[in-house]
Amino acid sequence: MTTFYAQPYSLCASGFYFECADTYEAKIGKVRDDYGQPVEEFEIQFIDGETIDAQLFKALCVHQSNVNTFIEKLEEWDDKEKAMLIIAIGECSYDFDIERDDPQNFDVDLYEIDSLKDLAYQFVDDGLFGDIPERFAHYLDYDAIARDLGMDYAEISIDGINYVYRCG
Known part of the structure; x- marks a missing residue:
């Protein structure tokens, strides 16, 4: 309570x-x-x-x-x-009226994931960078991809759960 x-x-x-x-x-x-x-x-x-x-x-x-x-x-x-x-x-500094607004109506990409590097792995697996064969995926610089993602995405911990998000 x-x-x-x-x-x-x-x-x-x-x-x-x-x-x-x-x-x-x-x-x-x-x-x-x-x-x-x-x-x-x-x-x-x-x-x-x-x-x-x-x-x-x-x-x-x-x-x-x-x-x-x-x-x-x-x-x-x-x-x-x-x-x-x-x-x-x-x-993200969005306005919200608790009486009228719906928490689902924000332009925020939210991922329950530990880090930007993990998000980079997920994006490659999901094919966001094109069709990358499995044998070539091991040679990608995921740290560099994570740094690039850091330009648009940020990390936060809420109640012990890590999130990566991007404000729209």
Whole structure:
């Protein structure tokens, strides 16, 4: 279960922990400062949960007006969609509205692979460089191909999984 903390911007009030939208909605209207005034603005903090969810929270810049949608989407999106969002928003600088947009609609080539050199091997095997006979493939300089791929592709590790990606 993912745990969040709603920290009031007012120094005269105490925040609260929550794990679901219902708890958040129930508690947010009841918070008062030391003078009995209602607290209206909160910073939402990610406290505990999966590493990929924490990275997604940071990439999406979750705040009090979209935290309920974020909690809902955590259950809806799989890890591949979450990784795509982290890369598209955090690395490729795409805009994303958590309320309306679909994480599948980004022009990002994403490969779950350890390195650019492994991607070079995969591209040769897939025939992206033409039909190269098996006996000649052993003589290719895969390090040089990987360096060339590095002009368009980058590597990132998300939640212990290595990805190679290219922003479109």
